[in-house]
Amino acid sequence: MGTDGAPFRRARRPEHKQQRYEAILAAARSQAERKGVSNVSLADIAAEVGVHKSALLRYFETREEIYLHLTAEGWQDWVDGMRDELARLPVGSVTGVAEVVARTLAARPLLCDLMTHTSLTLERNVSLEAVRNFKLAALAALADAEVLIRRVLPDLTDDDVRDLVGAVSAVAAGLWQATHPPATLVALYAEDPRLEHTRLEFTPSLQHLIEVVLTGLLHPRDGGGAPRPD
């Protein structure tokens, strides 16, 4: 275990502990950005920090706890990133909201990757306290987003904004995986014209879906069985 990048072997003073804590989060972030959340082990993170795995366990119980922490940070960072842009939109701008939400999320690929893993793996291998902290942080970010989006689209209810954010995060998670295909799929798309049109692009696909969902939320749903008038 080298000390490269780690100016002390065991953090004992509070400011060293804080530095070590930040170094672990930074290493987990950069490893996941480089090779995807799925492919990062606790040992990879420890190696990048320059300490033994056991040193990490003084700060976090599992790799999932580290990534759940980064997910909570990611949600708040995303909402903070939308704040000024949403504040500049004219009231009623469905396209504006869709554009800002899609573009700011596309600029946060790690968050999109983490959205896939949240309920699939991250919430499954941590303590009750770690899940509680995550859920409360995510709810706080959601409450912020509600205020920002309802300022532009005041006809939306809080429930509408929750439905929107739920749909957006699920679709962003799915799109992120689909638009980061493995090498076999890239080769297949290049070779088989029957499949070429099934390729998706992240930002325009997400923006279109957000516009559709916002339009649906803002229109009364008759839903009846009669043909709609022309």
Next chain:
Amino acid sequence: MGTDGAPFRRARRPEHKQQRYEAILAAARSQAERKGVSNVSLADIAAEVGVHKSALLRYFETREEIYLHLTAEGWQDWVDGMRDELARLPVGSVTGVAEVVARTLAARPLLCDLMTHTSLTLERNVSLEAVRNFKLAALAALADAEVLIRRVLPDLTDDDVRDLVGAVSAVAAGLWQATHPPATLVALYAEDPRLEHTRLEFTPSLQHLIEVVLTGLLHPRDGGGAPRPD
């Protein structure tokens, strides 16, 4: 390696090979239904078939290929399950389509679980031919669904139905994981009133989202910056 459930050790005659092939798929299905796709190994499937792991590799390259095959089957089975019900709906019934799509998908929990894994893991550990077969089978099921849904809602384009199915599968995947929480999360929901309202139910949440998306697809999107008239 016991021979329980496997009346021959190595399948040599064509009909025995077919039986072995079906037995592998059935074992993979029942293992995944019992403990979730994430938690099934090739060894688990082999144990349930009653053969050694190496015997499986004569039929499928990887566990991912087995599950990708079941995903393709699952999509076609889902569309087949919607066929008669969609055919009975009156033209224009948004609620009817949403109800049928959500209910038939809720009745197929394995497909919902597989939807999470398709681009995340299954397409990443198989040959080009296996991905091609999967993609073509999924496209055929989608083309069937387009005909069925556009009969009820003729104002939808084929692109609209693809957007719908893309959103539905992403949201169903996310909802399925979120509505099958680990024990820590169940305990947390029971204990912390601040989180109780964040619990989701699969079928009503999915049906609501489908109605919203269909409504959005069926209404012109003005998207402008001006306030909408009251």
